[in-house]
Amino acid sequence: MTPREYDMSKRAEAREELRQRILASTIELHTEKGILGTSWKDIAGRADVAVATVYNHFPSLDELVPACGDLLMARLHPPGPADAAGVAGNTGTTEERLERVARELFDFYARGGAHLDVFPGERHLPSIREWEAHLR
Numbered sequence: 728m729t730p731r732e733y734d735m736s737k738r739a740e741a742r743e744e745l746r747q748r749i750l751a752s753t754i755e756l757h758t759e760k761g762i763l764g765t766s767w768k769d770i771a772g773r774a775d776v777a778v779a780t781v782y783n784h785f786p787s788l789d790e791l792v793p794a795c796g797d798l799l800m801a802r803l804h805p806p807g808p809a810d811a812a813g814v815a816g817n818t819g820t821t822e823e824r825l826e827r828v829a830r831e832l833f834d835f836y837a838r839g840g841a842h843l844d845v846f847p848g849e850r851h852l853p854s855i856r857e858w859e860a861h862l863r
Contacts, residue, residue, distance in 0.1 A: 746784050749774045750798050753791060758841045762792060762849045792854035803838045806831045 752773035756765040771778040785791035810831070819827075849855055 745774075745776065745780070747798075749776065749781055749784055750795055754795050754799055757795065762788070762852065762855070788852070789854045789857075792852065793857065796855075799839075803835060805835050805839075 749770060753765065753770050756769050756773055760769070767778050767781050771781050774781070785794065806828075811828075818824075
């Protein structure tokens with residue numbers, strides 16, 4: 728009898744799906760309660776997992792907050808230098824190009840809404856400062 732082949736891909740997919748659910752739940756809670764107002768128990772309850780599962784994926788805020796920030800920025804897609812040529816372009820008057828840039832910035836803040844308002848009161852957290860430095 729040949730040994731059965733073991734495929735880890737389904738387990739890896741399930742683990743990643745669980746990680747994403749924890750992150751999505753955390754982002755929702757941080758938006759509602761702030762980072763410091765959100766407990767691990769809150770996150771576990773929202774994600775429908777045990778508190779130990781949250782800790783298993785994210786042992787501290789130093790891992791959780793940057794992961795949430797990265798996911799949020801991927802969802803919101805802030806305009807950056809790589810987007811400048813596409814947004815400003817070489818067509819139209821200077822006024823039209825500036826208008827396109829301004830519209831893209833306003834659209835970004837509209838997409839971000841309440842998510843972006845969480846951070847000003849909690850910028851003193853080392854994980855927030857490190858994540859913001861990473862964005863620059």
